[in-house]
Amino acid sequence: MFSIAAAGGIHPLLFLIKEEKTMTDADKFLIGIYETYCIAHDIKIKSVGMAQAMIESSHATSSLYTVHNNPFGIKYTDRADYPVSYDTREYMDGEWKTVHEQFSGFNDIEHAFNDYCHIVHPERIFSVDDYLKHLSEIGYATDPNYLNLILEVIDDYDLRQYDGYARDEDLEKLDKLHIEYTNQIELMAYKVIDGKYGNGEERKSKLGMYYDIIQDRVDEILR
Numbered sequence: 001m002f003s004i005a006a007a008g009g010i011h012p013l014l015f016l017i018k019e020e021k022t023m024t025d026a027d028k029f030l031i032g033i034y035e036t037y038c039i040a041h042d043i044k045i046k047s048v049g050m051a052q053a054m055i056e057s058s059h060a061t062s063s064l065y066t067v068h069n070n071p072f073g074i075k076y077t078d079r080a081d082y083p084v085s086y087d088t089r090e091y092m093d094g095e096w097k098t099v100h101e102q103f104s105g106f107n108d109i110e111h112a113f114n115d116y117c118h119i120v121h122p123e124r125i126f127s128v129d130d131y132l133k134h135l136s137e138i139g140y141a142t143d144p145n146y147l148n149l150i151l152e153v154i155d156d157y158d159l160r161q162y163d164g165y166a167r168d169e170d171l172e173k174l175d176k177l178h179i180e181y182t183n184q185i186e187l188m189a190y191k192v193i194d195g196k197y198g199n200g201e202e203r204k205s206k207l208g209m210y211y212d213i214i215q216d217r218v219d220e221i222l223r
Helices: 012-016 025-040 047-056 109-120 128-138 146-156 167-193 200-222
Strands: 082-092 095-105
Touching (some): 025 047, 025 109, 025 167, 047 128, 047 146, 109 128
Antiparallel strands (some): 082 095
């Protein structure tokens, strides 16, 4: 149903031998957004979805994520805002094959999160083991090593620390994340004004999925 290497993703074996395990700034930003949505929707087990987002988006660098707001490698359905086509790697009949597939394009990351929840229902899952079992049952990816890969990423980047917050702590953390996100947008907006992101298509390319919200803030500041 889904691809392990969606739209510019890396081959799983290459991911496993990746030497450096430091989370990139792009990873941190993606994880922060995902955590914010999980807290708002009372999802306790966050680590699995975080690992999936990192894997499927090639550490928040794939164009399926940066351009089309789909960090989960979700194949196209009528719930998407539009279709987008990519060559991708699928494990079929005992071997890896390159195939041309349609993926879901979303107008914003929240829509992608909502569609992911529609498919997986993480709010109903309360342990990592049950989460992985569920992903296997629904056939989330064709890669036979997908679940092990998720566990590798969870352990390598210590993602279990995000699981299982109490509700009061959730609300406090949500407020903190909102402040951090707002500050990040503000910082990037002033960098745009200072010319750090160029103009026109160059700026759109560098800001990716955050272009509209940052540009709106730039316009507000300049007014």
